[in-house]
Amino acid sequence: MPMMKAVTFRDFGGPDMLQATEVQRPEPGPSDVLVKIHAAGICYHDVLSRAGKIPRDKPGQILGHEIAGEIAAVGSDVSPERIGERVVIYQRLSCGTCRYCLGGRHDLCRNSRVLGENGGGGYAEFTCVPARNTIAIPDGLDMTTAALAVCPIGTCVRATLGVAQAGPSDKVLITGAGGGLGLHQIQVAKSVKAHVIAVTSSEEKVDIIKQAGADDVIISPDLKFSKDVWRLTEKQGVDIVLENVVTGTFGESLRSTAQNAIVVVLGNIGTQPVAVDPGLVIVRRIRIAGSGNATYADVHRALHLLSIGAVKPFIGQVLRFPEVGQGHALMEQKAVVGRVVLNGW
Ligand SMILES: [Zn+2]
Ligand SMILES: [Zn+2]
DSSP: OOEEEEEEESSSSSGGGEEEEEEEOOOOOTTEEEEEEEEEEEOHHHHHHHTTOSTTOOTTOOOOOEEEEEEEEEOTTSOGGGTTOEEEEOSEEOOSOSHHHHTTOGGGOSSOEETBBTBOOSSBSEEEEEGGGEEEOOTTOOHHHHTTIIIIIHHHHIIIIIISOOOTTOEEEETTTTSHHHHHHHHHHHHTTOEEEEEESOGGGHHHHHHHTOSEEEEOTTOOOHHHHHHHTTTOOEEEEEESOOTTTHHHHHHTEEEEEEEEEOOOSSOSOOOOOHHHHHHHTOEEEEOOSOOHHHHHHHHHHHHTTSSOOOEEEEEOGGGHHHHHHHHHTTOOSSEEEEEOO
16 A cells, blocks of 8 residues: 655644654545645644544544645546646535535535544645545646635635625725734735725734735724724725624624624634624614635635735745644744745655
8 A cells, every 4th residue: 555644643732742654645536536735724723623622523633624736646537637737625525415515605515524624634745535626726826825725715705705795895894904814804805996994903913914905904902993993984884894803892893884784703712602782783784694614616716816916825934744733833822923834845
C-alpha cells in the first residue's frame, strides 16, 4: 500500500499533540478523485477539534477542510482528463440527493459532514473526495490564496451576497469589522459597490479596516454605536447589518437599521440568548436571518473575486505542513493577524 505524509493528533490537548507521521494513502473509489494537496488553511474550527471541544470528534484524525491542490488520480467513473486540474474542495461531504442538495443548497444538507471531522482532511499530502466536491481554480490564482476560497471567503460571500443580497445602493453595517470575517466581508461588500460602515471596539484595528476598504469606521469601545450610524446615514439607518459579534451589540444593531433592513447573524461570541425588542422589529419590518457556510455558487463567486483581486485575503503567516502545531498555537494566543495557511513539506 502506498504511504503519505500527514499530521495527526494522538489525543485531545494542546498544539503539541499535532505530529507529522506516515499514514496509508487513500485510494479513490469509482466516483472519487485523489487530490495532491498544495495548500491548506488552518481554521479556528480545527483548533477547537484538536482541543476536544467539538462533539463527535475523535483523536487520531487528519484535520483541515480548507484545501487547494491538484487532481492526481481519478476513479473509474471519472474522466481521466481531470488529472492535473487545479481544484479547491467543497468542504461538506453532502448526500447530493436530498431536496436541499438538489436545490443547490448543499450547505443545508442534513446528511452531511465536514471534511476533516472524521479524517480525510487537509493536513496531509493527499485526500480522496467525491469528484463533485472539487471546483476548478481560475488560472493565475495561487494555491495559498485559493485554499481560503471555500471556508473564510465563501462564508463571507454567503452572508453578504447570498443571504443579504447586497448591492450598490445598500448601506452595510459590519460589527466586529476588524476580525477575520469582518475584514473579508468589507471587501466582498465593496466588490458590489455597497457603502460600508465598520464598527470596531479597538482603535488599533482602524488602519487594517480602512485598508480593507470600509467607507466609514466607528470606534466604539462601549458598543453604543447606533447614534453614530444614525449620524453617518443622515437618520436613514443601514439596509444590511452583518452581525459578527451579537453579544453586547445586537440591540444597537437593530436600532441602526433602516426600514425593511436585514440583520444577518453570524456571531455567537457569548453563546447566550440576547434580548430582542419586538416593537422595533415590527415597526421597521426588520428581517433577522442566520448564515453559515458557502454553497457551490458562493465558492465560484469567491474564487472569481479572489482571481480578479477584488478580495485580497489577510494572510498573517504561511507555514510548512509539519509546523501546523505552531500555527494552532499562534491562533490560540491571538498572536497572528489574518489567516494561517500551510504550504509545502
Ligand atoms: Zn474553515
Ligand atoms: Zn443532501
